[in-house]
Amino acid sequence: MTYSGSGLGLLPDEHIDLSERILKNEEDGTRSLTDPVTGLGNLRRMKLKTDKLIEQRADDPAPFSIGVFDIDRFRPVNDLFGRKAGDEILSQVALRISAALPEDAMLARISGDMFGMALPTCFFEKDAGRVGALLKDVFNAPFDLGERIVRMSASFGFCQYPFAGTTFDELFDKCESALYQARKAGAANVSVYTHEMAREMRLRTQIEQALRKAVAAQEIEPHFQPIVDLASGEVKGFECLARWRDAELGDIAPSTFIPLAEQAGFIDALTKLLFAKAIRCAKQWPKNIFLSFNLSSVQLVDPTTAFSVLAMLQKMDFDPRRIEIEITETAMMSDPETAERIIDELRAVGIRILLDDFGTGQSSLGRLRDFSFDKVKIDQSFIQALGEDEKAEHIVRAIVNMCEALGLSVIAEGIETAANADKLIGLGCLAGQGYYFGKPADAETTIGYFSTPNSAEDGKLTCQITEPHCCAG
Numbered sequence: 001m002t003y004s005g006s007g008l009g010l011l012p013d014e015h016i017d018l019s020e021r022i023l024k025n026e027e028d029g030t031r032s033l034t035d036p037v038t039g040l041g042n043l044r045r046m047k048l049k050t051d052k053l054i055e056q057r058a059d060d061p062a063p064f065s066i067g068v069f070d071i072d073r074f075r076p077v078n079d080l081f082g083r084k085a086g087d088e089i090l091s092q093v094a095l096r097i098s099a100a101l102p103e104d105a106m107l108a109r110i111s112g113d114m115f116g117m118a119l120p121t122c123f124f125e126k127d128a129g130r131v132g133a134l135l136k137d138v139f140n141a142p143f144d145l146g147e148r149i150v151r152m153s154a155s156f157g158f159c160q161y162p163f164a165g166t167t168f169d170e171l172f173d174k175c176e177s178a179l180y181q182a183r184k185a186g187a188a189n190v191s192v193y194t195h196e197m198a199r200e201m202r203l204r205t206q207i208e209q210a211l212r213k214a215v216a217a218q219e220i221e222p223h224f225q226p227i228v229d230l231a232s233g234e235v236k237g238f239e240c241l242a243r244w245r246d247a248e249l250g251d252i253a254p255s256t257f258i259p260l261a262e263q264a265g266f267i268d269a270l271t272k273l274l275f276a277k278a279i280r281c282a283k284q285w286p287k288n289i290f291l292s293f294n295l296s297s298v299q300l301v302d303p304t305t306a307f308s309v310l311a312m313l314q315k316m317d318f319d320p321r322r323i324e325i326e327i328t329e330t331a332m333m334s335d336p337e338t339a340e341r342i343i344d345e346l347r348a349v350g351i352r353i354l355l356d357d358f359g360t361g362q363s364s365l366g367r368l369r370d371f372s373f374d375k376v377k378i379d380q381s382f383i384q385a386l387g388e389d390e391k392a393e394h395i396v397r398a399i400v401n402m403c404e405a406l407g408l409s410v411i412a413e414g415i416e417t418a419a420n421a422d423k424l425i426g427l428g429c430l431a432g433q434g435y436y437f438g439k440p441a442d443a444e445t446t447i448g449y450f451s452t453p454n455s456a457e458d459g460k461l462t463c464q465i466t467e468p469h470c471c472a473g
């Protein structure tokens with residue numbers, strides 16, 4: 001049984017309002033209670049059953065469980081073999097699961113490949129976990145579609161009344177949160193809504209509300225990490241990294257608040273705020289120093305992104321040729337056409353595009369052929385493994401050679417030691433960043449770089465970072 005792991009409970013990605021779904025059921029079936037494909041009850045019937053259980057248990061609050069599951073990767077099977085085959089699988093699932101459930105349980109098909117169940121005598125978390133594990137095993141046998149046989153699996157989420165809620169809507173919502181946690185752990189998992197999950201969801205809500213206020217109050221700050229020429233230690237530019245400290249919650253990492261802003265729908269406001277602040281800082285730097293800025297996945301599916309970036313640069317009178325935009329491969333994957341258009345529009349005015357976290361995506365080589373990038377940033381996992389893992393060295397060497405052949409610049413990130421910097425120079429990598437050269441620092445500290453004795457008259461800025469590491473430049 002998988003319980004919510006680390007991190008914050010996030011909303012299910014296909015979250016559809018429950019009342020909308022019930023309404024849809026009503027429209028489809030003129031208030032019918034039956035799903036025509038499987039003959040099971042539908043969402044409306046599951047709600048009626050749950051309402052009845054809640055009513056019965058009002059005086060005697062004995063717990064009961066409700067659960068939901070959906071079939072992993074059902075859509076591709078449906079698309080590949082046709083709707084009839086899909087319906088056949090759904091019917092077989094309905095038969096198998098019905099047979100495996102306790103007699104007093106009710107099973108419903110909620111929508112698409114999603115099913116729900118009410119379990120009146122499943123009292124505790126561990127009971128629900130046990131039912132989930134059993135139902136998961138029910139999927140082990142292949143499904144016979146006549147001409148072919150397919151293997152399927154499903155992910156399960158359960159919760160208990162009254163701990164998780166006292167209305168159907170609340171309970172269903174918690175089941176979906178548990179299901180989301182199960183899916184996050186990979187296919188074929190079972191998750192039960194726990195105190196820990198409840199705590200995470202409360203924390204998530206608290207962070208989201210604080211973040212919303214912080215964006216409105218313009219409290220997100222850009223920090224800057226130097227990007228240097230590895231051989232000379234000369235600073236070429238800075239990567240902007242978002243920082244947020246909340247009075248109550250303390251420092252929150254961007255890996256937490258950026259995805260949260262994306263899901264809550266205010267990543268655009270956050271990015272505009274940060275970009276404007278970063279440009280304001282960069283305007284005080286020497287003109288040969290570039291600013292590298294990260295765009296998030298949500299922005300790469302928004303066709304207005306390039307316009308927003310260009311409008312900001314124009315408004316702030318900042319040379320686009322001093323801008324690099326960092327995007328990740330995963331971010332481009334959800335809508336490659338829009339991403340391509342954004343990349344082309346940005347490149348057309350001289351902005352350089354950098355493929356971030358290179359080597360961690362799924363099909364990096366194909367992306368390099370299909371899209372126009374200027375730079376590739378080798379993911380820090382490879383850099384940190386240098387010296388310990390010979391394979392990492394071979395991979396870095398191969399990336400450097402390949403990029404050279406393709407006319408792309410290469411940056412290494414996450415350089416923490418002199419030994420790694422030297423190794424990278426030996427491998428032909430020309431540029432890099434990392435704690436060894438400088439940790440991300442606030443605007444004021446960054447400006448300080450330019451007034452140190454090492455910022456020579458020739459305009460070249462040698463990396464001379466405060467403790468703990470200082471490059472040899």
Ligand code: C2E
Nearest residue numbers: 241242254255258294295296414415416433434435436440
């Ligand atoms: P990223 O773009 O890959 O940024 C590099 C991360 O590595 C940063 O973490 C940086 O502080 C950290 N780092 C730099 N040098 C070293 C090193 O030598 N060793 C180690 N261990 N780490 C190093 P940070 O600032 O926590 O950011 C995490 C991620 O959050 C970023 O990964 C990026 O994906 C996202 N992020 C940060 N700021 C922004 C932003 O303004 N917009 C967007 N969309 N994403 C951002």
Ligand code: CA
Nearest residue numbers: 239294326356
């Ligand atoms: Ca980056």
Ligand code: CA
Nearest residue numbers: 356357377413
């Ligand atoms: Ca990166």
